[in-house]
Amino acid sequence: MEKNSTIHFHSYMLYQILCHILISSHWDQICFTIWTIKLGCASSEFQLIHYLILLSVRKHIQPDQLYVHYSIEPIGYWWLKAKQDLELNLILNRIPLTTSIYNHPLYHHAHRTDIARLEILDKYGGIYLDFDVLVLKSFSKLISNTYHVEAI
Numbered sequence: 001m002e003k004n005s006t007i008h009f010h011s012y013m014l015y016q017i018l019c020h021i022l023i024s025s026h027w028d029q030i031c032f033t034i035w036t037i038k039l040g041c042a043s044s045e046f047q048l049i050h051y052l053i054l055l056s057v058r059k060h061i062q063p064d065q066l067y068v069h070y071s072i073e074p075i076g077y078w079w080l081k082a083k084q085d086l087e088l089n090l091i092l093n094r095i096p097l098t099t100s101i102y103n104h105p106l107y108h109h110a111h112r113t114d115i116a117r118l119e120i121l122d123k124y125g126g127i128y129l130d131f132d133v134l135v136l137k138s139f140s141k142l143i144s145n146t147y148h149v150e151a152i
Contacts, residue, residue, distance in 0.1 A: 029064035030126030031057050034095075035074050036113045044072070046079035049134075054088055056135040061127065066090055069120060071097040095120075 033054075035046070058066060068090055073079075082088055098112045098119075099105060106112045117128050127139065 030067065030124060031061055031063040031065070031129060032067035032069060032120060032124075032126050033057075033129050033131055034113050034116055034120075035068060035070035035072075035131065036109050044074055045076040046074035046082065047076070048078050050074075050131055051078040051082050053129075053131060053134050054082055054090070057129060058088055060135040060138050062138075063127070065126075067093055067126075069093045069095045069116065071095055 035044075054066065054068075057063070066088065068082075070092070071094065073092075073094070082090060083092065095116060098115045101115050106115065120126075121128055127143075129135070
């Protein structure tokens with residue numbers, strides 16, 4: 001692999017990681033995720049892995065507030081269990097479905113989620129995690145970074 005393509009590949013991988021985990025400069029002990037489904041789907045089942053991901057956030061990051069934002073509420077046994085889990089202590093927030101930005105329609109669910117994610121980060125701060133990020137250790141070193149240097 002050439003040097004330029006290697007640099008491009010590593011930049012792309014960093015970009016992919018940062019799309020899944022975003023930390024606001026004013027994180028204030030808030031973590032959140034956004035449950036999304038494709039347009040045209042009536043609902044989407046919340047599965048065991050999603051429940052385990054929320055547990056991993058609660059255990060390793062230990063936020064004061066753990067939000068799940070959604071336009072269409074998830075369904076299923078594991079969603080009911082997550083909502084009733086006192087250890088998780090979820091804060092549920094129904095958000096409007098973002099369909100456009102600056103009068104440009106958003107067709108893909110990932111684009112709608114991108115806009116919602118940035119609006120929530122801007123308004124509340126916090127740590128954003130995709131529902132495919134299983135947290136294995138604390139973010140304390142990353143959060144307490146006094147040099148404001150990004151580190152993965």
